[in-house]
Amino acid sequence: MNVPEESRALQLLNRVFGHSVFRGAQSDIVQHVASGGDALVLMPTGGGKSLCYQLPALLRAGTALVVSPLIALMQDQVAALKQLGVRAAFLNSTLDGREVNACEKALRAGELDLLYVAPERLMMPRMLECLSESEIALFAIDEAHCVSQWGHDFRPEYLQLSVLHERFPSVPRIALTATADPQTRDEIIRRLALDNARIFISSFDRPNIRYTIVDKQDARAQLLRFIREDHDGEAGIVYCLSRRKVDETAVWLKSHGVRALPYHAGMDSSLRAEHQNRFQREEGIVVVATIAFGMGIDKPDVRFVAHLDLPKSIEGYYQETGRAGRDGAPADAWMAYGLGDVVQQRRMIDESEGSEDYRRVSVAKLDALLGLCESAGCRRVRLLAYFGEAGEPCGNCDNCLEPPQVWDATEAARKALSCIYRTGQRFGAMHLIDVLRGRETERIVQRDHHRLGVFGIGADLDDAAWRNVFRQLAALGYVCPDHEAWGALKLTEASRAMLKGEQSVEMRHVIPRKGRAAKARRSAASGATVADSALLERLKAWRMTQSREQGVPAYVIFHDRTLVEIAAAQPADLDALAALGGIGAKKLERYGAALLELVRG
Numbered sequence: 001m002n003v004p005e006e007s008r009a010l011q012l013l014n015r016v017f018g019h020s021v022f023r024g025a026q027s028d029i030v031q032h033v034a035s036g037g038d039a040l041v042l043m044p045t046g047g048g049k050s051l052c053y054q055l056p057a058l059l060r061a062g063t064a065l066v067v068s069p070l071i072a073l074m075q076d077q078v079a080a081l082k083q084l085g086v087r088a089a090f091l092n093s094t095l096d097g098r099e100v101n102a103c104e105k106a107l108r109a110g111e112l113d114l115l116y117v118a119p120e121r122l123m124m125p126r127m128l129e130c131l132s133e134s135e136i137a138l139f140a141i142d143e144a145h146c147v148s149q150w151g152h153d154f155r156p157e158y159l160q161l162s163v164l165h166e167r168f169p170s171v172p173r174i175a176l177t178a179t180a181d182p183q184t185r186d187e188i189i190r191r192l193a194l195d196n197a198r199i200f201i202s203s204f205d206r207p208n209i210r211y212t213i214v215d216k217q218d219a220r221a222q223l224l225r226f227i228r229e230d231h232d233g234e235a236g237i238v239y240c241l242s243r244r245k246v247d248e249t250a251v252w253l254k255s256h257g258v259r260a261l262p263y264h265a266g267m268d269s270s271l272r273a274e275h276q277n278r279f280q281r282e283e284g285i286v287v288v289a290t291i292a293f294g295m296g297i298d299k300p301d302v303r304f305v306a307h308l309d310l311p312k313s314i315e316g317y318y319q320e321t322g323r324a325g326r327d328g329a330p331a332d333a334w335m336a337y338g339l340g341d342v343v344q345q346r347r348m349i350d351e352s353e354g355s356e357d358y359r360r361v362s363v364a365k366l367d368a369l370l371g372l373c374e375s376a377g378c379r380r381v382r383l384l385a386y387f388g389e390a391g392e393p394c395g396n397c398d399n400c401l402e403p404p405q406v407w408d409a410t411e412a413a414r415k416a417l418s419c420i421y422r423t424g425q426r427f428g429a430m431h432l433i434d435v436l437r438g439r440e441t442e443r444i445v446q447r448d449h450h451r452l453g454v455f456g457i458g459a460d461l462d463d464a465a466w467r468n469v470f471r472q473l474a475a476l477g478y479v480c481p482d483h484e485a486w487g488a489l490k491l492t493e494a495s496r497a498m499l500k501g502e503q504s505v506e507m508r509h510v511i512p513r514k515g516r517a518a519k520a521r522r523s524a525a526s527g528a529t530v531a532d533s534a535l536l537e538r539l540k541a542w543r544m545t546q547s548r549e550q551g552v553p554a555y556v557i558f559h560d561r562t563l564v565e566i567a568a569a570q571p572a573d574l575d576a577l578a579a580l581g582g583i584g585a586k587k588l589e590r591y592g593a594a595l596l597e598l599v600r601g
């Protein structure tokens with residue numbers, strides 16, 4: 001692509017999408033594909049993948065075919081493009097025969113810029129024939145990791161997509177995914193015959209996501225406080241391990257005034273679909289879910305993802321938390337984590353049916369995640385390092401914002417371990433803490449534990465501190481759960497050196513900062529001051545009405561971010577309004593007057 005075309009791309013970016021500059025590699029990708037090259041794009045969720053094929057679609061002659069596995073998302077994407085004045089349509093099983101005919105006719109006549117299709121539909125002989133009679137600008141293969149047979153999202157129909165290359169060798173193809181690992185990348189290249197594609201790998205950092213991992217005490221109450229203080233009335237996802245916990249948590253949150261809905265594989269499928277749909281379309285819904293709630297969520301304004309239970313790996317944690325803040329506005333990844341989580345995950349691996357290899361890999365993955373949880377350093381640096389990326393402390397995670405103190409816990413660790421040993425490796429943390437702190441409970445007296453040498457040797461630390469010690473010992477592998485006795489902790493090979501005094505250990509210790517100004521933090525996060533907030537509310541109410549009238553999700557009208565910008569800038573005329581992010585020519589024409597009216601109050 002030559003220089004005039006490059007400026008044409010930028011012009012379209014401004015005029016149609018209302019964005020002033022390209023993000024990261026977008027510009028290179030757009031140029032490469034617009035000039036006919038194949039591309040494989042690896043970009044994190046929210047990185048801006050759609051533009052990478054939407055702009056070349058506008059720059060090249062003919063229609064861009066976009067393969068997407070998710071019917072609901074297709075409809076929303078098309079609705080969003082139509083709002084921008086782009087000629088877009090979709091073709092999937094929700095259409096009747098007449099609608100399909102009309103769509104095919106428009107394709108043949110060259111009246112579409114973009115056509116979204118389900119993969120199985122694209123491979124039908126009738127469709128392929130229709131394509132050969134039409135001018136095709138490019139093929140975009142979204143969620144390209146669906147070709148991977150080892151992943152969670154495998155779609156057999158994706159395997160057939162290599163046919164496109166054989167039938168239409170001169171049409172450029174762009175495959176896109178947010179899955180980072182090298183195996184998946186190689187599989188995509190192989191299965192889609194993308195050997196000549198240029199590969200664009202973006203940083204997987206999500207700078208707008210703030211990572212926080214708190215010490216689990218009363219998880220539900222901690223969650224409620226987090227939602228009320230930082231995300232009142234905002235959309236979020238709460239992940240739990242079991243279906244039962246999902247149901248219970250949803251009921252409990254609801255009883256405390258949070259608009260919470262459950263989602264898990266054990267629910268009736270129509271109710272499940274309804275909950276997902278409400279989450280996607282309404283504002284401020286909190287879905288409490290198992291990891292069955294995953295792909296298919298494309299909501300840009302999810303303001304938080306909370307984990308009440310520990311995920312299985314850093315990959316899982318990253319994928320789940322990645323659903324927050326796709327729109328680039330500040331979002332939270334929050335997790336409550338305690339000894340019970342370590343015990344539970346370790347047991348699940350021990351009791352799994354998998355091979356020895358499988359177990360070894362699972363243990364290594366869990367250990368990496370536990371390392372992240374126990375780390376006193378920047379969470380982001382650690383996350384990115386896991387994916388092979390280097391980084392600097394981020395200033396936007398709990399450890400950067402409130403650096404935990406690190407203390408020499410060798411003495412405490414030895415006391416804890418000898419307490420386990422002296423009581424016969426048959427008790428859980430609660431009882432062990434009672435012994436250490438010297439409480440003459442009924443259970444202790446019954447078992448004569450008040451006569452042991454370890455009785456009362458830990459009176460210098462409080463219960464919370466001891467729970468912390470046991471959790472960290474479990475995370476670091478100095479103690480492990482007993483299979484026979486539920487909740488009981490046993491010593492491991494590694495404990496020996498510690499007990500003999502040959503090893504020392506440091507632990508993290510967070511002193512909760514009193515009276516943290518949650519309000520100030522929140523308004524800083526949304527970028528609005530108190531003075532703008534009344535206007536912001538008005539803008540949101542207006543958007544809600546528009547969204548209802550047009551039957552599209554609120555974010556299709558305007559993203560939160562754009563409304564926040566309007567509230568902050570308070571533009572006086574159309575030119576000032578057009579200068580803000582996310583307001584292209586079409587939206588300016590359609591909504592400009594109404595927005596200025598709202599600003600004037």
Ligand code: ADP
Binds near residue numbers: 019051
């Ligand atoms: P992905 O598909 O990679 O998850 P999207 O394509 O949905 O991401 O884009 C995420 C968000 O970023 C969208 O809200 C989009 O409008 C916004 N965005 C993308 N590119 C730009 C850009 N160059 N400038 C401003 N916002 C952008």
Ligand code: ZN
Binds near residue numbers: 380381393397
């Ligand atoms: Zn950090």
